[in-house]
Amino acid sequence: MTDEYETYERKVQLTGGTTYTVSLPKTWANEHSLEIGDAVTLHPRSDRLVLTRESGEPDQRxxxxxxxxxxxxxxxxxxxxxxxxxxxxxxxxxxxxxxxxxxxxxxxxxxxxxxxxxxxxxxxxxxxMLDVADLPPERTLDRMRDRTLEMHEAAMAAVLEGDGEAGRRVAGEDDTVDRLFGLLAREFHRSLVAVPAPVDGTLTPFDHYTVARQLERVADHAGKIADAATTVETPPPVSVADDLERLAADAREVVRLSVTETLGGCEPRALGAVVTEADALRTETRRVDRELYDRGLADGYVLATVLDSITRTIEYGVNVAEAGLRVALRADDTVDGAAVDDVD
CATH class of the missing domain: 3.30.110 (Translation Initiation Factor IF3)
Structure with missing residues:
Protein backbone atom coordinates (compact mmCIF):
# COMPACT_ATOMS: atom_id res chain seq x y z
CA MET A 1 0.00 0.00 0.00
CA THR A 2 1.29 3.46 -0.89
CA ASP A 3 1.66 6.30 1.56
CA GLU A 4 -1.70 8.04 2.01
CA TYR A 5 -0.07 11.44 1.50
CA GLU A 6 2.41 10.48 -1.22
CA THR A 7 2.60 13.03 -4.02
CA TYR A 8 2.38 11.94 -7.68
CA GLU A 9 3.62 13.98 -10.60
CA ARG A 10 1.61 13.40 -13.79
CA LYS A 11 1.96 14.93 -17.25
CA VAL A 12 -0.89 16.55 -19.14
CA GLN A 13 -1.29 14.76 -22.47
CA LEU A 14 -3.16 15.60 -25.65
CA THR A 15 -5.74 13.06 -26.80
CA GLY A 16 -7.44 13.15 -30.18
CA GLY A 17 -6.16 16.61 -30.94
CA THR A 18 -8.86 18.40 -28.87
CA THR A 19 -8.77 16.98 -25.32
CA TYR A 20 -6.18 17.14 -22.57
CA THR A 21 -6.00 14.10 -20.26
CA VAL A 22 -4.20 13.26 -17.02
CA SER A 23 -3.70 9.58 -16.17
CA LEU A 24 -3.97 8.22 -12.62
CA PRO A 25 -1.89 5.25 -11.38
CA LYS A 26 -4.16 2.22 -11.23
CA THR A 27 -2.84 1.10 -7.83
CA TRP A 28 -3.43 4.56 -6.37
CA ALA A 29 -6.93 4.73 -7.88
CA ASN A 30 -7.84 1.31 -6.44
CA GLU A 31 -6.59 2.28 -2.98
CA HIS A 32 -8.82 5.35 -3.09
CA SER A 33 -11.82 3.38 -4.41
CA LEU A 34 -11.88 5.14 -7.78
CA GLU A 35 -13.45 3.14 -10.57
CA ILE A 36 -14.01 3.61 -14.29
CA GLY A 37 -16.91 6.01 -14.79
CA ASP A 38 -16.53 7.76 -11.41
CA ALA A 39 -16.85 11.54 -11.59
CA VAL A 40 -14.19 13.80 -10.09
CA THR A 41 -14.15 17.56 -9.81
CA LEU A 42 -11.23 19.94 -10.34
CA HIS A 43 -11.22 23.10 -8.22
CA PRO A 44 -8.87 25.87 -9.44
CA ARG A 45 -7.18 27.52 -6.46
CA SER A 46 -4.65 30.16 -7.51
CA ASP A 47 -1.57 28.19 -8.63
CA ARG A 48 -3.08 24.83 -7.60
CA LEU A 49 -5.70 22.40 -8.80
CA VAL A 50 -7.58 20.44 -6.13
CA LEU A 51 -9.21 17.17 -7.21
CA THR A 52 -12.19 15.80 -5.27
CA ARG A 53 -14.51 12.88 -5.75
CA GLU A 54 -18.23 13.56 -5.50
CA SER A 55 -19.87 11.17 -3.04
CA GLY A 56 -23.39 11.89 -4.27
CA GLU A 57 -24.60 12.11 -0.67
CA PRO A 58 -24.70 15.07 1.73
CA ASP A 59 -21.68 15.20 4.00
CA GLN A 60 -23.22 14.43 7.40
CA ARG A 61 -21.18 13.85 10.53
CA MET A 129 -31.14 22.60 11.51
CA LEU A 130 -28.87 25.14 9.85
CA ASP A 131 -29.02 26.30 6.27
CA VAL A 132 -25.72 28.15 5.97
CA ALA A 133 -26.94 29.96 2.86
CA ASP A 134 -29.49 31.75 5.06
CA LEU A 135 -26.79 32.83 7.52
CA PRO A 136 -23.97 34.48 5.56
CA PRO A 137 -20.98 35.10 7.84
CA GLU A 138 -20.87 38.82 7.03
CA ARG A 139 -24.42 39.23 8.33
CA THR A 140 -23.54 37.26 11.46
CA LEU A 141 -20.52 39.49 12.05
CA ASP A 142 -22.68 42.58 11.57
CA ARG A 143 -25.02 41.30 14.27
CA MET A 144 -22.09 40.48 16.56
CA ARG A 145 -20.61 43.96 16.09
CA ASP A 146 -23.88 45.76 16.78
CA ARG A 147 -24.77 43.63 19.81
CA THR A 148 -21.28 43.86 21.28
CA LEU A 149 -21.06 47.63 20.97
CA GLU A 150 -24.55 48.05 22.43
CA MET A 151 -23.47 45.96 25.42
CA HIS A 152 -20.29 47.99 25.83
CA GLU A 153 -22.13 51.32 25.76
CA ALA A 154 -24.80 50.14 28.22
CA ALA A 155 -22.15 48.73 30.57
CA MET A 156 -20.26 52.04 30.61
CA ALA A 157 -23.47 53.93 31.36
CA ALA A 158 -24.14 51.59 34.29
CA VAL A 159 -20.66 52.15 35.74
CA LEU A 160 -20.73 55.92 35.39
CA GLU A 161 -24.18 56.10 37.00
CA GLY A 162 -23.31 53.56 39.71
CA ASP A 163 -26.31 51.48 38.61
CA GLY A 164 -25.61 47.93 39.75
CA GLU A 165 -28.97 46.58 38.58
CA ALA A 166 -28.36 47.82 35.03
CA GLY A 167 -24.89 46.27 35.19
CA ARG A 168 -26.34 42.88 36.09
CA ARG A 169 -28.77 43.10 33.14
CA VAL A 170 -25.96 43.89 30.70
CA ALA A 171 -23.73 41.11 32.04
CA GLY A 172 -26.47 38.59 31.25
CA GLU A 173 -26.60 39.61 27.58
CA ASP A 174 -23.24 38.07 26.65
CA ASP A 175 -24.91 34.78 25.67
CA THR A 176 -26.20 36.26 22.39
CA VAL A 177 -22.68 37.15 21.25
CA ASP A 178 -21.39 33.74 22.38
CA ARG A 179 -24.03 31.97 20.28
CA LEU A 180 -23.07 33.93 17.16
CA PHE A 181 -19.40 33.29 17.81
CA GLY A 182 -20.10 29.56 18.14
CA LEU A 183 -21.76 29.59 14.72
CA LEU A 184 -18.76 31.18 13.01
CA ALA A 185 -16.34 28.94 14.91
CA ARG A 186 -18.31 25.95 13.63
CA GLU A 187 -18.08 27.11 10.00
CA PHE A 188 -14.35 27.70 10.40
CA HIS A 189 -13.75 24.19 11.72
CA ARG A 190 -15.87 22.69 8.94
CA SER A 191 -13.77 24.57 6.40
CA LEU A 192 -10.64 22.79 7.62
CA VAL A 193 -11.82 19.51 6.09
CA ALA A 194 -13.51 21.01 3.03
CA VAL A 195 -12.08 21.94 -0.37
CA PRO A 196 -10.14 25.19 0.16
CA ALA A 197 -12.03 28.24 -0.98
CA PRO A 198 -10.38 30.60 -3.48
CA VAL A 199 -8.11 33.13 -1.80
CA ASP A 200 -8.71 36.16 -3.98
CA GLY A 201 -8.91 39.06 -1.56
CA THR A 202 -12.27 38.01 -0.10
CA LEU A 203 -12.67 36.94 3.52
CA THR A 204 -12.05 33.27 4.25
CA PRO A 205 -13.70 31.27 7.08
CA PHE A 206 -10.51 31.83 9.07
CA ASP A 207 -10.85 35.62 8.59
CA HIS A 208 -14.49 35.46 9.73
CA TYR A 209 -13.40 33.47 12.78
CA THR A 210 -10.59 35.95 13.55
CA VAL A 211 -12.95 38.94 13.48
CA ALA A 212 -15.58 37.07 15.50
CA ARG A 213 -13.00 36.09 18.11
CA GLN A 214 -12.06 39.73 18.69
CA LEU A 215 -15.72 40.77 18.96
CA GLU A 216 -16.35 37.97 21.44
CA ARG A 217 -13.48 39.29 23.55
CA VAL A 218 -14.87 42.82 23.41
CA ALA A 219 -18.20 41.43 24.63
CA ASP A 220 -16.39 39.67 27.47
CA HIS A 221 -14.88 42.98 28.55
CA ALA A 222 -18.26 44.66 28.26
CA GLY A 223 -19.38 42.02 30.75
CA LYS A 224 -16.46 42.90 33.05
CA ILE A 225 -17.37 46.57 32.87
CA ALA A 226 -20.97 45.64 33.70
CA ASP A 227 -19.75 43.59 36.68
CA ALA A 228 -17.80 46.63 37.88
CA ALA A 229 -21.04 48.60 37.98
CA THR A 230 -22.26 46.28 40.72
CA THR A 231 -19.31 47.19 42.98
CA VAL A 232 -19.03 50.95 42.41
CA GLU A 233 -20.13 52.63 45.62
CA THR A 234 -20.76 56.10 44.15
CA PRO A 235 -20.61 57.57 40.65
CA PRO A 236 -17.06 58.82 39.85
CA PRO A 237 -16.19 62.53 39.82
CA VAL A 238 -17.36 64.38 36.72
CA SER A 239 -13.87 64.85 35.28
CA VAL A 240 -13.06 61.14 35.66
CA ALA A 241 -16.44 60.12 34.26
CA ASP A 242 -15.94 62.40 31.25
CA ASP A 243 -12.52 60.87 30.51
CA LEU A 244 -13.78 57.30 30.81
CA GLU A 245 -16.91 57.98 28.75
CA ARG A 246 -14.91 59.65 25.97
CA LEU A 247 -12.28 56.91 25.84
CA ALA A 248 -14.93 54.19 25.83
CA ALA A 249 -16.80 55.86 22.97
CA ASP A 250 -13.57 56.23 20.99
CA ALA A 251 -12.67 52.58 21.69
CA ARG A 252 -16.04 51.46 20.34
CA GLU A 253 -15.48 53.58 17.24
CA VAL A 254 -12.15 51.79 16.64
CA VAL A 255 -13.96 48.46 16.78
CA ARG A 256 -16.86 49.66 14.64
CA LEU A 257 -14.62 51.10 11.92
CA SER A 258 -12.28 48.09 11.93
CA VAL A 259 -15.09 45.60 11.47
CA THR A 260 -16.97 47.74 8.94
CA GLU A 261 -13.88 48.34 6.79
CA THR A 262 -12.80 44.70 6.97
CA LEU A 263 -16.23 43.48 5.88
CA GLY A 264 -16.57 46.26 3.32
CA GLY A 265 -13.48 45.66 1.23
CA CYS A 266 -10.37 45.98 3.44
CA GLU A 267 -9.23 49.37 2.12
CA PRO A 268 -5.62 49.65 3.44
CA ARG A 269 -5.60 53.44 3.88
CA ALA A 270 -8.78 53.41 5.99
CA LEU A 271 -7.59 50.48 8.10
CA GLY A 272 -4.20 52.11 8.60
CA ALA A 273 -5.93 55.27 9.82
CA VAL A 274 -7.83 53.20 12.40
CA VAL A 275 -4.57 51.74 13.73
CA THR A 276 -3.01 55.22 13.95
CA GLU A 277 -6.01 56.55 15.88
CA ALA A 278 -5.85 53.56 18.22
CA ASP A 279 -2.20 54.27 19.02
CA ALA A 280 -3.13 57.80 20.09
CA LEU A 281 -5.99 56.46 22.23
CA ARG A 282 -3.70 54.03 24.03
CA THR A 283 -1.42 56.94 24.95
CA GLU A 284 -4.45 58.73 26.36
CA THR A 285 -5.52 55.70 28.42
CA ARG A 286 -2.09 55.64 30.06
CA ARG A 287 -2.49 59.31 31.02
CA VAL A 288 -5.90 58.67 32.58
CA ASP A 289 -4.55 55.61 34.38
CA ARG A 290 -1.84 57.74 36.04
CA GLU A 291 -4.42 60.33 37.08
CA LEU A 292 -6.65 57.66 38.61
CA TYR A 293 -3.70 56.43 40.65
CA ASP A 294 -2.82 59.94 41.82
CA ARG A 295 -6.40 60.75 42.87
CA GLY A 296 -6.61 57.85 45.34
CA LEU A 297 -10.38 57.45 44.86
CA ALA A 298 -12.31 54.97 47.00
CA ASP A 299 -13.39 53.18 43.81
CA GLY A 300 -10.04 53.75 42.14
CA TYR A 301 -9.26 50.06 41.73
CA VAL A 302 -12.65 49.30 40.20
CA LEU A 303 -12.37 52.24 37.80
CA ALA A 304 -8.86 51.10 36.85
CA THR A 305 -10.29 47.72 35.82
CA VAL A 306 -12.86 49.56 33.70
CA LEU A 307 -10.07 51.54 32.05
CA ASP A 308 -8.16 48.31 31.42
CA SER A 309 -11.21 46.86 29.65
CA ILE A 310 -11.43 50.01 27.52
CA THR A 311 -7.76 49.57 26.59
CA ARG A 312 -8.37 45.93 25.69
CA THR A 313 -11.30 46.99 23.54
CA ILE A 314 -9.00 49.29 21.57
CA GLU A 315 -6.47 46.48 21.13
CA TYR A 316 -9.10 44.04 19.87
CA GLY A 317 -10.22 46.66 17.34
CA VAL A 318 -6.63 46.94 16.14
CA ASN A 319 -6.48 43.15 15.78
CA VAL A 320 -9.48 43.31 13.45
CA ALA A 321 -7.89 46.11 11.41
CA GLU A 322 -4.69 44.11 11.06
CA ALA A 323 -6.70 41.09 9.93
CA GLY A 324 -8.29 43.28 7.27
CA LEU A 325 -4.87 44.48 6.13
CA ARG A 326 -3.72 40.88 5.73
CA VAL A 327 -6.73 40.18 3.52
CA ALA A 328 -5.88 43.23 1.40
CA LEU A 329 -2.28 42.06 1.00
CA ARG A 330 -3.40 38.62 -0.15
CA ALA A 331 -5.21 40.26 -3.03
CA ASP A 332 -2.48 42.72 -3.99
CA ASP A 333 1.19 42.90 -2.98
CA THR A 334 1.20 46.68 -3.22
CA VAL A 335 -0.30 49.16 -0.80
CA ASP A 336 -1.01 52.68 -2.07
CA GLY A 337 1.42 52.10 -4.91
CA ALA A 338 4.31 50.91 -2.71
CA ALA A 339 5.58 47.35 -2.82
CA VAL A 340 4.93 45.36 0.34
CA ASP A 341 8.66 44.90 0.92
CA ASP A 342 9.02 48.70 1.03
CA VAL A 343 6.31 49.25 3.64
CA ASP A 344 7.80 50.07 7.04
Missing part, protein backbone atom coordinates in the same frame (compact mmCIF):
# COMPACT_ATOMS: atom_id res chain seq x y z
CA UNK A 62 -22.46 12.17 13.69
CA UNK A 63 -20.82 12.19 17.12
CA UNK A 64 -21.81 9.75 19.87
CA UNK A 65 -21.27 10.55 23.56
CA UNK A 66 -21.58 7.98 26.36
CA UNK A 67 -23.50 9.42 29.29
CA UNK A 68 -22.21 6.73 31.64
CA UNK A 69 -18.60 7.82 31.24
CA UNK A 70 -19.03 11.54 31.94
CA UNK A 71 -20.54 13.85 34.55
CA UNK A 72 -23.32 16.19 33.35
CA UNK A 73 -20.90 19.11 32.93
CA UNK A 74 -18.57 16.91 30.88
CA UNK A 75 -21.45 15.80 28.64
CA UNK A 76 -22.39 19.44 28.05
CA UNK A 77 -18.81 20.28 27.08
CA UNK A 78 -18.68 17.38 24.62
CA UNK A 79 -21.99 18.41 23.02
CA UNK A 80 -20.64 21.94 22.62
CA UNK A 81 -17.34 20.67 21.20
CA UNK A 82 -19.17 18.42 18.73
CA UNK A 83 -21.24 21.35 17.44
CA UNK A 84 -18.26 23.67 17.05
CA UNK A 85 -16.19 20.96 15.34
CA UNK A 86 -18.90 20.65 12.68
CA UNK A 87 -21.01 17.66 13.72
CA UNK A 88 -24.53 17.56 12.27
CA UNK A 89 -25.93 15.07 14.80
CA UNK A 90 -24.96 14.41 18.43
CA UNK A 91 -26.21 11.20 20.10
CA UNK A 92 -25.95 10.99 23.89
CA UNK A 93 -26.51 7.35 24.76
CA UNK A 94 -26.35 5.29 27.93
CA UNK A 95 -29.63 6.31 29.57
CA UNK A 96 -28.66 9.85 30.66
CA UNK A 97 -30.25 10.80 33.99
CA UNK A 98 -32.27 13.91 34.75
CA UNK A 99 -29.23 16.07 35.55
CA UNK A 100 -27.46 14.97 32.38
CA UNK A 101 -30.55 15.76 30.29
CA UNK A 102 -30.77 19.22 31.82
CA UNK A 103 -27.10 19.83 31.01
CA UNK A 104 -27.66 18.67 27.42
CA UNK A 105 -30.64 21.00 26.98
CA UNK A 106 -28.65 23.92 28.37
CA UNK A 107 -25.73 23.19 26.04
CA UNK A 108 -28.02 22.84 23.01
CA UNK A 109 -29.69 26.15 23.83
CA UNK A 110 -26.33 27.90 23.67
CA UNK A 111 -25.90 27.43 19.92
CA UNK A 112 -27.57 28.70 16.77
CA UNK A 113 -29.51 26.06 14.85
CA UNK A 114 -28.94 23.17 17.28
CA UNK A 115 -32.09 21.50 18.57
CA UNK A 116 -33.06 18.35 20.44
CA UNK A 117 -34.62 16.21 17.72
CA UNK A 118 -35.38 13.02 19.68
CA UNK A 119 -35.42 11.98 23.31
CA UNK A 120 -36.00 8.44 24.59
CA UNK A 121 -35.31 6.63 27.84
CA UNK A 122 -31.89 5.55 26.54
CA UNK A 123 -30.77 8.40 24.29
CA UNK A 124 -30.95 12.11 23.58
CA UNK A 125 -30.31 13.22 20.00
CA UNK A 126 -29.53 16.77 18.96
CA UNK A 127 -29.36 17.88 15.33
CA UNK A 128 -28.35 21.05 13.56
Missing amino acids: TVTVSAGRHAPAGIARLVAAAYVSGADTVHVEGSPDRQARAAIREAVGGFVGLEIAEETERTVTART
